[in-house]
Amino acid sequence: MVVVRLKPLEDILREVSGYGKVFIFGCQLGSARCKNGGLREAYRVAGFLESKGIKVSGVKSPGGTCILERLTSKDVLREAGRNSDVILSLACGAGTQLIAEHVSIPVLTGVSTLFIGVEREGKHFDEYCIACGECVISETGGICPIARCPKSLVNGPCGGAIAGKCEVDPSIPCIWYKIASRMEEIGEIEKLRKTMPPKDHRSCIYPRELNLEGRS
Amino acid sequence: MTLCEKLSKGKFVITAEVAPPRGIDYHKVLSGLKPLKGKVDAFNVTDCQRSMVRMSSLVMSHLLLKEGFEPVLQLTCRDRNRIALQSDLLGAAALGIRNICLMTGDFTTLGDQPDAKPVFDLDSVQLIELASSLNRGCLMNGKEIDARTNFCIGAVFNPFAGPETLQVWKLEKKVKAGARFIQTQPIYDIKLAEEVSELISSTGAYPIIGLLPIKSLKMANFMKKLNPTSVPDSLVEGLERSSDPARYGWEYVVDLAKGIYEFGKGIHFMLVGKVKELANFIDYLRNNGRGNEKN
Numbered sequence: 001m002v003v004v005r006l007k008p009l010e011d012i013l014r015e016v017s018g019y020g021k022v023f024i025f026g027c028q029l030g031s032a033r034c035k036n037g038g039l040r041e042a043y044r045v046a047g048f049l050e051s052k053g054i055k056v057s058g059v060k061s062p063g064g065t066c067i068l069e070r071l072t073s074k075d076v077l078r079e080a081g082r083n084s085d086v087i088l089s090l091a092c093g094a095g096t097q098l099i100a101e102h103v104s105i106p107v108l109t110g111v112s113t114l115f116i117g118v119e120r121e122g123k124h125f126d127e128y129c130i131a132c133g134e135c136v137i138s139e140t141g142g143i144c145p146i147a148r149c150p151k152s153l154v155n156g157p158c159g160g161a162i163a164g165k166c167e168v169d170p171s172i173p174c175i176w177y178k179i180a181s182r183m184e185e186i187g188e189i190e191k192l193r194k195t196m197p198p199k200d201h202r203s204c205i206y207p208r209e210l211n212l213e214g215r216s
Numbered sequence: 217m218t219l220c221e222k223l224s225k226g227k228f229v230i231t232a233e234v235a236p237p238r239g240i241d242y243h244k245v246l247s248g249l250k251p252l253k254g255k256v257d258a259f260n261v262t263d264c265q266r267s268m269v270r271m272s273s274l275v276m277s278h279l280l281l282k283e284g285f286e287p288v289l290q291l292t293c294r295d296r297n298r299i300a301l302q303s304d305l306l307g308a309a310a311l312g313i314r315n316i317c318l319m320t321g322d323f324t325t326l327g328d329q330p331d332a333k334p335v336f337d338l339d340s341v342q343l344i345e346l347a348s349s350l351n352r353g354c355l356m357n358g359k360e361i362d363a364r365t366n367f368c369i370g371a372v373f374n375p376f377a378g379p380e381t382l383q384v385w386k387l388e389k390k391v392k393a394g395a396r397f398i399q400t401q402p403i404y405d406i407k408l409a410e411e412v413s414e415l416i417s418s419t420g421a422y423p424i425i426g427l428l429p430i431k432s433l434k435m436a437n438f439m440k441k442l443n444p445t446s447v448p449d450s451l452v453e454g455l456e457r458s459s460d461p462a463r464y465g466w467e468y469v470v471d472l473a474k475g476i477y478e479f480g481k482g483i484h485f486m487l488v489g490k491v492k493e494l495a496n497f498i499d500y501l502r503n504n505g506r507g508n509e510k511n
C-alpha cells in the first residue's frame with residue numbers, strides 16, 4: 001500500500017487560507033489504512049479548519065481515490081468542483097493528481113506521500129518496495145535489498161553492518177542479516193555466492209507506464 | 217617497484233592513509249608527509265571519507281605522484297554513477313595513477329552534507345569488475361577503448377561486520393572481480409590479524425592489515441561504538457592505567473605491527489598523526505625484520 005503522512009494542521013491551514021470554500025477529499029485505501037488521510041482524518045481537518053473560520057463545503061473519502069472509474073461514477077468530483085473554491089486532497093500523490101485532472105479549481109495536497117510499505121500491528125509502517133522495475137527478491141529470499149538497504153546493495157552487506165544494525169541508522173536492522181537467515185531457513189543460502197550484475201536503470205526511469213493493449 | 221610489484225615479490229608493504237585538505241591548500245599535507253618518503257610504500261588518498269567534503273582524491277593522488285609519493289586512489293560509489301566512475305578511472309590512468317582501492321563508501325547522511333543525493337549506482341563488487349574491464353581495454357558496456365589501463369586493484373574488508381558468511385562471500389566476489397590486495401578495518405588483536413590474513417590470502421589476494429593507533433580513552437570508546445568487538449578490553453584497561461595514553465596506544469599498535477611483520481604481507485596505517493615516530497618505526501622494522509626484507 002501507499003503510505004502517506006498528514007501535514008501539520010497549521011501548515012494545511014496556511015495553504016488553504018485565502019481560497020474561500022474548501023472541499024476535502026480523503027482516500028479509503030492507502031490514506032485511511034495508515035490513519036493519515038481517510039474519512040476520519042478528513043473530518044478532523046475539516047473541524048480544525050472550521051474552528052479557524054475556514055468554510056468547508058464538503059468532506060468525502062472514496063474507496064480509492066486513484067481509481068478513476070469509481071470517482072467519476074460517484075460524481076463527487078463534479079459536485080466538489082461546483083460548490084467549492086479549492087479542493088484539499090488527503091489521497092496519495094497519484095490520487096491527488098487524478099482529482100486535479102477532473103476539476104477546474106485549484107487542488108492542494110494535505111499529505112506527503114511517503115512510500116510503498118506494509119502495516120505493522122496497526123502501529124507503524126515499513127517501506128518494503130521502491131518499485132525499482134526489475135524485481136530481484138526471488139534471489140534474496142523474498143526480502144528486498146533494494147528498498148530495505150539504504151545503499152540498495154545486491155551483492156551482500158557493506159562493511160558498516162555491525163551486530164545486525166544498519167550503519168546508516170542503528171535503530172533499523174541491516175536487512176542482509178534477515179536475508180541471510182531467511183536463505184538459510186529455506187536452504188538457498190548458496191544462491192548468495194553469485195555475483196549480481198549492475199542494475200539496468202532504464203527499468204526505473206520515470207514516468208513509466210504499463211500498457212494492457214496488445215497483451216497476449 | 218610499485219606497490220603491486222612489491223606485493224607479488226613477497227615484500228612486506230606499508231601503506232598509510234592521507235586525507236585531502238578541506239580546502240585547496242595541499243602544500244601542508246604534502247610537506248607533512250616528507251619524513252615518510254621512501255618509507256611508506258604507498259598512500260591511500262581517501263575519497264571524502266565519512267561523507268565529508270574534501271578535495272578530490274583523484275586530484276590529490278596526482279599531486280602526491282608529482283611529489284614522488286606513490287598514491288592509492290580511493291574511489292567510492294557514493295557520489296558517482298558508472299559514467300563518472302569510468303571517466304575518473306580513465307583520467308587516473310592517464311595521470312599515471314596505478315593503484316586504486318574501490319569501495320561502496322559511507323552513506324551520505326553520516327557526513328557534513330546529509331541532504332545530498334546518495335548515488336550508489338554500482339556496488340563495490342561491480343565497481344571492481346568495471347576497473348577490471350578497463351584493464352582489459354573495454355568500457356563497462358563492452359566497447360573497446362584505445363588502450364588497456366594497468367590498474368592494481370584493491371578493496372576493503374571489515375572483519376567485524378556481519379553476517380559473517382555473507383561478508384566472506386562478498387570478499388570472495390571482490391577478489392574474483394579482480395581485487396589483488398585487501399586493506400582491512402583496524403585490528404587490535406594479533407591472533408585475529410593472523411586469521412584475517414589467512415582468510416584474505418585464501419581468496420587469492422594480498423592482505424594488508426589496518427592499524428589505527430588509539431590516542432585516548434575517548435577515541436577507544438568512539439571506536440567501540442563503531443565496532444563494539446574491535447577494541448579488546450586489555451587495550452582499554454591499558455589506556456585507563458597509563459599516564460600517557462597516546463604513547464600507550466601508539467606502542468600497542470607498534471607491537472601489533474611487529475607481530476604482523478612476522479607472518480603478514482602488509483600493514484596499513486589509517487592515521488599519519490605521528491609522522492616522525494612512524495618513520496622511525498618503519499626504519500626499525502626494515503632493519504630488524506625478516507631476512508627477505510633486506511634489500
Ligand code: SF4
Binds near residue numbers: 129133146
Ligand atoms: S526488488 Fe525492486 S520491485 Fe522488487 S521489491 Fe525491491 S524495490 Fe520492489
Ligand code: SF4
Binds near residue numbers: 148152162165168
Ligand atoms: S548496514 Fe546493511 S542495510 Fe545498512 S547500508 Fe550496509 S548493507 Fe545496507
